[in-house]
Amino acid sequence: MNTTLKLLAGTGALALVLTACGGGDGGDGEAAGGGELVGSGSGDSCTIEAPVPVGAVVSLTGGAASYGDSQKKGLELAADKLAEGEGITYDLKIEDDASDPKQGITVFESLTKDKSIIIGPTLSNTAFQSQPIAQDAGVPVLAISNTASGITEQGDYIFRDSLTEAQVIPQTVEVAKEHFGLEKVVVMYSNDDAFTESGYDVFVQALQDQGVEVLDTLTFSKADTDFRALLTEAKGKDPDALVVSGLIEAAIPLVTQARELGIDTPIIGGNGFNNPKLMSDAGEAAEGVVVGAAWNSASEGELNTAFLADYAEKFDGQPDQFAAQAYTGLMVIDAAVRANCSGERDDIRDGLTTIKDLDTVLGTFSINADRDAEHQAVVQIVEDGSFTPLN
Amino acid sequence: MQQLLNGLFLGSLYALFAIGFTLVFGILDRLNLAHPAVFAAAAFVGIELVAVGGLSIWVALPLVAVVGAVLGLIIERVAFRPLTGRPDAHFAGLISSIGLGGMFIALLLFRYGPDTRRFPVEAFPTQTFTFLGARVTVLQVAILAISIVLMVGLTWLVARTRLGRAMRAVAENPRAATVLGINVDRVTATTFALSSALGAVAGALFAMNVNSAQLGMGSAIELKGLAVIIVGGMGSLPGALVGGLVLGLAEVFAVQYIGSSWRDLVAFGLLFLLLVVRPQGLFGSRRVREV
Numbered sequence: 068m069n070t071t072l073k074l075l076a077g078t079g080a081l082a083l084v085l086t087a088c089g090g091g092d093g094g095d096g097e098a099a100g101g102g103e104l105v106g107s108g109s110g111d112s113c114t115i116e117a118p119v120p121v122g123a124v125v126s127l128t129g130g131a132a133s134y135g136d137s138q139k140k141g142l143e144l145a146a147d148k149l150a151e152g153e154g155i156t157y158d159l160k161i162e163d164d165a166s167d168p169k170q171g172i173t174v175f176e177s178l179t180k181d182k183s184i185i186i187g188p189t190l191s192n193t194a195f196q197s198q199p200i201a202q203d204a205g206v207p208v209l210a211i212s213n214t215a216s217g218i219t220e221q222g223d224y225i226f227r228d229s230l231t232e233a234q235v236i237p238q239t240v241e242v243a244k245e246h247f248g249l250e251k252v253v254v255m256y257s258n259d260d261a262f263t264e265s266g267y268d269v270f271v272q273a274l275q276d277q278g279v280e281v282l283d284t285l286t287f288s289k290a291d292t293d294f295r296a297l298l299t300e301a302k303g304k305d306p307d308a309l310v311v312s313g314l315i316e317a318a319i320p321l322v323t324q325a326r327e328l329g330i331d332t333p334i335i336g337g338n339g340f341n342n343p344k345l346m347s348d349a350g351e352a353a354e355g356v357v358v359g360a361a362w363n364s365a366s367e368g369e370l371n372t373a374f375l376a377d378y379a380e381k382f383d384g385q386p387d388q389f390a391a392q393a394y395t396g397l398m399v400i401d402a403a404v405r406a407n408c409s410g411e412r413d414d415i416r417d418g419l420t421t422i423k424d425l426d427t428v429l430g431t432f433s434i435n436a437d438r439d440a441e442h443q444a445v446v447q448i449v450e451d452g453s454f455t456p457l458n
Numbered sequence: 459m460q461q462l463l464n465g466l467f468l469g470s471l472y473a474l475f476a477i478g479f480t481l482v483f484g485i486l487d488r489l490n491l492a493h494p495a496v497f498a499a500a501a502f503v504g505i506e507l508v509a510v511g512g513l514s515i516w517v518a519l520p521l522v523a524v525v526g527a528v529l530g531l532i533i534e535r536v537a538f539r540p541l542t543g544r545p546d547a548h549f550a551g552l553i554s555s556i557g558l559g560g561m562f563i564a565l566l567l568f569r570y571g572p573d574t575r576r577f578p579v580e581a582f583p584t585q586t587f588t589f590l591g592a593r594v595t596v597l598q599v600a601i602l603a604i605s606i607v608l609m610v611g612l613t614w615l616v617a618r619t620r621l622g623r624a625m626r627a628v629a630e631n632p633r634a635a636t637v638l639g640i641n642v643d644r645v646t647a648t649t650f651a652l653s654s655a656l657g658a659v660a661g662a663l664f665a666m667n668v669n670s671a672q673l674g675m676g677s678a679i680e681l682k683g684l685a686v687i688i689v690g691g692m693g694s695l696p697g698a699l700v701g702g703l704v705l706g707l708a709e710v711f712a713v714q715y716i717g718s719s720w721r722d723l724v725a726f727g728l729l730f731l732l733l734v735v736r737p738q739g740l741f742g743s744r745r746v747r748e749v
Contacts, residue, residue: 130572258719285718290678292668295464296710297718302460316574316672323669327586328460329593349669350579 104183104410108154111405118158119410121400122178124187124197125393129166134389135189138211140382141393142186148377149401155410157397164188164197171197179204183410186396191215198225207416211396212389214338216265219438226419226438228396228429230361232266232338235444237273239359240310242446242457243335244277249308251280252335253301255294255321256312258286266312266337274310282306289314294321298328308357312337319349326352333357333448341388346452356449362391362429363445363456374428395427399434460592461710467598469706470605471664475679476686476698477609478656484693485629485649488551492533493657493683494676495559500526500658501665501675502570508581515582519604519662526658527651533558534650539643563673575671582666601663608656613695615652625649629693685729691742700740704728 106115123142126135139161146159162178164171164187171193178185179200184207188194191213201208202222210218210227219225243249252274256267274281282304285297298321301309311321311334318340325334333355340358364375364385374394378386386394402425403418404410422434433441447454475497482490500522507518537554541547583596616622624645627635632642664679665671686705690697705725712724732739 285713287718290672290674292670292672292675292678293468295468296461296713296721299460299464300713300718316670319574319576320668320670327584327593327595329586348576348579 105414106155106408106410109405109408112154113405113408114154115156115404115408115410117410118156119404120158120160120182121397122182122185123159123161123393124164124171124174124178124185124189125161126166126189126193127161127163129164131166131189134212135163135166137387137389138187138189138393140378141386141390142397144374144378144381144390145394145397147381149397152401155401155404157401159397164190164193166190166193168193168196172200175200179206182206183412184209184400184415186211186393186400191218194218195221198222201225206412207419209396209400209419211392215262223438224416226434228399228432228434228440229392230440230442230444233269234439234441235359235361236266236269236337237276238444239335239357239446240270240273240277240279242359243308243333243357244279246457247308247333249279251282251304251306252308252310253283253285253304253306254281254310254312255285255287255297255301257289257291257314257317260289260314263289263312263314263337263339266339270310270312270337287313287317289317291317292320294324295328298325298330302328302330306332308333308335310335312339314339315342315344318342318345322349322356323352331355341447341454343387346449346454353449353452357446357457358454359444359446360388360454361440361442361444362388363447363454365454365456366428366430366445368428368430370426371428391428395429395432398427399425399432459590461714462707463589463592463594463598465707465710466703467602467667467706468710469703470602471660471667471702472679472682472686472705473699473702474605474608474660474663475657476683476690476702477612477695478653478660479683480687480690480693480695480698481612481653481656482649483687484695485625486538486646487629488538488548488555490533490538490555490650490653491552491680492529492537492555492559492562493654494680495562496526496529496533496654496657497661497664497676497679498671498673499529499562499566500661501671502566502575503658504662504665505575505577505671509578515577515666519659522658522662523655526655526661529562529658530650530652530654531647533654534647538650539646559676563676566673570673572673576669577666597666601667604659604663608659609695609699612652612656616695621645621648682725685726688739689729689732691739694739694741697739697741704740 103117104115104119106113108114125138126132146157149157162174164174171188175197185201186209188197189212194210194213198208198221202224207224212229213227214229214231216231216233219227257263287297318336322334335357341360346353399422402422403415406418406421407414419434425432430442435441446457448457479493482488503525504518504522507513507521508515537558538551541550544550586593586595616625624640627640628642628645636642682705686701687698689704690701708725708728709721712721716724
């Protein structure tokens with residue numbers, strides 16, 4: 068009897084606490100979205116009294132931690148830069164998704180309560196699971212590193228500033244064809260991985276569009292490390308280049324063994340090859356590997372030069388593509404806020420749809436009707452141990 | 459010619475892996491499924507010795523063999539010896555060795571993380587030369603030479619030495635061997651140490667050969683190693699050598715003449731066919747012993 072009473076009392080108390088929590092949260096949400104983020108003026112002269120809240124979800128721990136760390140630095144640098152401007156201040160909050168979709172969901176749930184816009188998360192996999200939460204809550208999301216197709220199809224509040232494979236690969240093929248005069252190639256890909264298989268499909272389409280003949284298609288498994296038989300087969304066809312869609316784990320032994328077998332033609336890789344490990348681990352064999360990217364440190368342009376200098380000063384190191392895309396992300400958000408001079412969620416969403424020919428460190432940047440990024444990719448070739456622009 | 463050599467180099471590594479595997483199986487009638495974990499561990503330790511320790515590859519390799527031998531002793535002591543005398547010792551040993559192998563891999567993951575690792579680029583000579591129109595690296599020749607020396611050495615050891623005779627006696631009948639004054643426990647432990655040392659050298663050489671070491675590299679080769687010892691005849695050392703070469707060549711020529719996606723299908727199809735035609739394997743004898 069006594070126990071039952073206690074239990075009842077306990078349940079009642081718990082219910083009270085829960086109700087209180089729920090009410091409190093709702094109240095906060097209301098306060099943040101209550102109209103005080105609408106400013107006066109427009110464009111450069113826009114002034115908003117309250118700071119615009121921006122939440123970033125990046126992988127600071129776990130498997131993707133190295134990418135997340137770059138993104139954090141890029142975001143911090145952009146926040147510093149924007150703080151120098153006048154009229155609008157941003158309240159940037161960076162959270163860790165631990166490279167884990169489950170944690171991504173939790174962080175998104177807390178950020179949708181009081182943030183005007185969310186940046187991230189780092190991995191496409193996490194994005195697919197956590198972005199619907201923001202979509203349902205009507206909070207715009209700007210993805211800054213996801214390359215999988217279908218990210219922005221999740222809803223009309225989802226945007227991205229990172230180029231997809233489907234955008235980068237055709238430009239890579241085009242530039243490589245022009246530069247090396249490609250006529251015939253051998254294509255290799257790992258056919259047991261969704262990412263590399265979709266990369267292969269894009270490659271084949273691009274080669275066909277460009278009128279490059281595919282002499283042979285060779286498949287391997289993503290766990291394979293001995294490619295000598297395949298490469299000997301490819302060499303026998305005498306191609307102008309090898310086109311490979313594979314992850315970095317396969318790319319390094321493949322490139323090493325190709326050079327060892329005397330294949331001196333260019334090797335054109337997908338985004339899996341876009342990794343500094345290629346040069347550090349394959350050494351000289353990596354020379355002549357061609358890969359497309361959204362950004363290269365050697366890209367010309369005033370903004371990029373300033374970005375490199377600022378980054379070096381603040382962090383004592385070189386930025387990578389992830390830092391550049393994160394930096395651009397916050398700049399794009401600033402442009403979207405200024406477009407309607409409002410930090411309200413729906414106004415930022417509308418502002419993002421109007422981004423066109425914005426000058427960024429990634430180049431001239433637009434957001435298209437699919438809410439995806441559009442800008443020129445940088446086709447790079449490994450020369451003297453580093454990625455150098457080919458176009 | 460190039461494909462023939464590709465198959466030969468690949469096959470010699472399969473063989474080196476399988477010979478360690480088959481040694482324990484042939485002599486002790488136990489299948490040690492922690493062997494693939496030793497294969498991977500050795501590659502990572504070898505890389506550590508060369509990359510961090512700054513040792514020459516020729517100093518590191520014997521050390522890797524020693525590490526392998528120690529792991530073999532641990533496997534014998536932890537996964538197999540406690541089960542001696544149990545009626546289900548075969549099956550229990552199989553499972554406990556899988557478990558121990560999993561623990562080794564977990565320790566590697568803890569120590570090295572999930573990333574692929576490699577020997578430093580300058581760790582071994584990268585020169586290539588042309589042999590009958592095919593390109594061969596100095597490293598590949600060295601690997602082939604090491605494999606052959608180890609295989610011949612092991613065969614000699616089993617056939618001609620006192621230890622080898624003791625091993626064969628234990629293989630024939632452990633109880634009778636005890637009566638003859640052979641220390642069965644010591645012979646068993648030595649067999650495990652030798653087997654794992656070979657597996658370890660194979661692992662380090664494999665990582666060098668393909669310029670890549672992954673936690674899962676052992677499991678990728680495990681099934682092929684099993685296929686090799688079955689093709690060769692369970693427990694037969696020359697069988698494992700020939701079986702390794704047959705599988706290596708079959709894979710390479712499948713790529714050449716049929717298509718790259720069919721590689722494993724051809725290799726394992728061949729194995730299946732062989733088992734139908736000659737169930738005891740190429741070099742195996744019909745087993746009369748009751749299991």
